[in-house]
Amino acid sequence: MSARPTSKPRARRQTPEARPYHHGDLRRVLIDAALQLAAEGVEVSVREAARRAAVSPGAPFRHFPNRDALMAAAAEEAQRRFRTEIEAALGEAPAADPLGRFRAFGIAYLRWAMRNPAHFEIISTGRYFAHGSSPELTRDNAELIALTEQMLADAAAQGLLRSADLKRIQIAGRALVYGFARMNLDGHFPRWGVEEGEIERMAEGVIDLFISGIARPD
């Protein structure tokens, strides 16, 4: 079947097990390995990721200029998963109820962070794509931020808020939710007397407290 150079022939597809070279998808394989390592609580090293991909220690550097680039790519992937989850949750929240959407957003955020702590960490650590490292991710992130802005603007337009300083509310809400997620990540909850099984309920409680704090009493 090598006779047909011009047309699209020959899916000479090898079985995946049979190919020694990853051939371009090593990149993806390495990213998955990095995410898996993180999820296992293991310190992510380039060599270990290579090991999981059954590839030489130098191979990853064909696809990533350095370790941080690999971590950044892993963070991008994690952020993608995070975002799809958020959007799914938001898809079920009626647009007519901006504070309800705000709440749904916060709860989805914390649920994901509680259940994927290692992935949440590499997303948020900021060591990897703090500035403009990944345009796609920067845009992705900006869209999520814009979403929260929109929800607050809608709420304000409906007269649901006690304060008109939307930016302050936005930052406070984000700090609340991020801080809660990081308290979990950084192992603070035991010393604050929050038991393991109590955390997700506390997450909801904290969000509700915040929302009732910014909402205009009717």
Place this chain on the structure above:
Amino acid sequence: MSARPTSKPRARRQTPEARPYHHGDLRRVLIDAALQLAAEGVEVSVREAARRAAVSPGAPFRHFPNRDALMAAAAEEAQRRFRTEIEAALGEAPAADPLGRFRAFGIAYLRWAMRNPAHFEIISTGRYFAHGSSPELTRDNAELIALTEQMLADAAAQGLLRSADLKRIQIAGRALVYGFARMNLDGHFPRWGVEEGEIERMAEGVIDLFISGIARPD
């Protein structure tokens, strides 16, 4: 340089500069070096700390069983400084005004975190003394936590709070303040549209927003 003048000036107390062996205060010197490295934004390594102390790479391990122990000690020292600052701020806040104390606490917390980000990080990262590594530090921390509890209990006793769920308020407040500090640490503020010079003011705003949210309207 082994020409040792056997009849050394008998001064039991040598000037600190003149002694080749640190003699027990290497420990302190290494801790300071670690804190200084962190403050400079340099990755803290045992070797570099040893280098700053003008001592061999193996010397630190006479004083710390491993790197984490050094970091834990550095974290202890940072926490000590943090705590003195908090207590100073609280010393000026009248006991009769629990919400005012709460506010002063939060503002002192954030001011210190904004101005000593690297030290704040090694305090909070939790990698070092998450569980019971340092009894002293655990107790120290528990006292600060108890302080917030007391302030909220006082506020509740004076009927200043809208909600009776003090634990929820406590965790929310802590998450808010911790999240704000970490947003700064992790470089999130640029993408949330908070300028450098605006951060401390925003910190106050966010705390005031929170307090006005939990306070009973009079």
Place this chain on the structure above:
DNA sequence: TCCTCATGTAAGCATCGATTACATTTGGGG
């Protein structure tokens, strides 16, 4: 079929944390 380039390998460098055997300093007891 052959050639080229992307992909992976092999080997090596520097750094780091950590351990071990050895040297030196110090302070207290004879």
Place this chain on the structure above:
DNA sequence: CCCCAAATGTAATCGATGCTTACATGAGGA
């Protein structure tokens, strides 16, 4: 006052890591 034992620091070394360079190979286009 001296000497010795413990405390402290040194030197050499190990294994792991990030990263680079020189080389091998295999896949797909001409």
